[in-house]
Amino acid sequence: MTMHARDTDIERAVDLLRAGRLVAFPTETVYGLGANARDAEAVAKIFAAKGRPSDHPLIVHIASAQALPRWSSYVPEAAQKLAAAFWPGPLAMVLRRAEGVPDAVTGGLDTVALRVPRHPVALALLRAFDGGLAAPSANRYGRVSPTRAMHVREELGDRVDLVLEGGACDVGIESTIVDLSGDEPVLLRPGAVTVEMLERVLGQRVRHAGENATPAPGRKPSHYAPRAKVLLASDAEAVSLARCFHAGGARVGLLSTKAPMEAGIDWLGLPQDADAQARELYQRLRDADALGLDIVVAVVPPLREGISEALQDRLRRAAGLGDGAPDASDLHA
Template identity: 55%
Template sequence: MSARILPPTPAAIAEAADLLRAGQLVGMPTETVYGLAADASDPEAVARIFAAKGRPNDHPVIVHVAAGADLSRWAARVPDAARRLMAAFWPGPLTLILPRAPGVLDAVTGGQDTVGLRCPSHPVAQALLAAFGGGVAAPSANRFGRVSPTTAQHVAGEFDQAVPVVLDGGPCEVGIESTIVDVSSDIPILLRPGHVSAVALSAVLGTAVLTRAQMDERRSVPRVSGSLSAHYAPRTPLKLAGAAVLAAEVAAARAQGRSVGVWSSRDPGGATVWVQAPSEPERYAQALYATLRELDGRGLDLLLLENPPAAPAWSAVRDRLGRAAVGSGAG
């Protein structure tokens, strides 16, 4: 039996909330990607996430909360920096790493003394969280390390009967996972780039937000979702190439008898399949995972993607593509 994709009617949301209370998994839309949701306070339910995804046990998951939720159930304290970021960006695509409260499951935190919290802006996610009345662990609804889902159909095709219901919230507006910022200490650290940029974070905080690379030598930083070098990967080998050498890369692959799918701003010529890439970072991010999934399903020998610009606005996209290339075995 395949997962049932349901329109987000009040009855469907109530059914999904009942499934969460019963310890089952639910496909939940958010503005970033679709999540594989379970009751974050139920150890057996959280274990079902890890089993369904094939996720390493020490890899933490993010707890999603409703707007206005009491965070004391999850966080031991909420520093001033966190409150300022919440006021500016919640509900929205921003995850905050906070000191964990007593009683938060080790499976949720990866055994660390911190917990990741997010308040999604998608109206269906908010309706489900309000109906459920608790925190929901919801990593991306895909097999671990593979391409994240941005439609309900992606989720249903990934898990079949392991997920009884997927709420259909339409294509995800943002399209890549949330920005993650560690605010558990006195120095805010950007651990995963996303739609909320470092510039926007710094403007709210009135101080520069440092990156993981800048902090690694000073102190350890928490493990967070999407931080492994190999992630977000299609099964087809994926290679990144600059615009100037893309045509030569296509020609070389075709000379070897390999079929090639290309995602680039201009047609390099000679590709088996060419898809035009958006020129704006927001539109590119929104289309990224759906395009990777579509090309991955073509049975091609190689995917060639044009390297995005090095400008800060493209940092989140570049992060995802770099990890996808490594995860595909071609990076």
């Protein structure tokens, strides 16, 4: 991963953040829209820029696990194990919040989500700032997350005071979120750090969240969505479904690893490898909007170990279907 931002860019970003301004910066997952997490007025600007509900909690990005006691009143052994195994990296942990952490960051909850990102630009910024940065994805609320600096500029424009360049994001979808604030670990959002990986490190079962779980970023039923309507389909039926909508006069795209070989259907091609699919997913959804598509027929990847659960989750939310793996009733085939 190449570091693009210069030292002078980092210095300018730190000055802006300390002045209560907004700075977008790259992480290995997606670009984040950052503000000083101790400054409630600055955090409020994030919600205004994104059009995000103010009771929705944010992830606080920190420079290292050594900063955990500044943000959490209790750091359990499970958090220490996961930090040692996966930080810096695409994992956020929900812990009991420390005194003085603003309600603006936690959505009024008694917990706070914390993460140490892996991207060198993000780490350089956090070390220079010497504090926590509240940073959801740098896009309008509910829309497709940005994986390149130009996505941030296109979507937020002058709502953000500075965008730090960091190239294309290496992971491409948002971090895993695990809740460690209760009696057992609970997966709130799947990501590149999988349940199997968490369980191997913790030596215990990690339960998937139910409907009444702790609120967390990216858990609304409709999220990560392009303007085009997204419909999920099986590999066997996707082309015929796309053909039907095209025959009805819709501008249709097929999001899959296989080209449709059908005139009039735009192919939003994905690689065969699941990790590569995650890196390209949001770019393909943005391509759908750039092409002016009405409908995207998305082939649901098979559920295997690795990032495939997270891919299914993002596609379900892009289609407005919420939690859980797709079943036959979800597939428009």
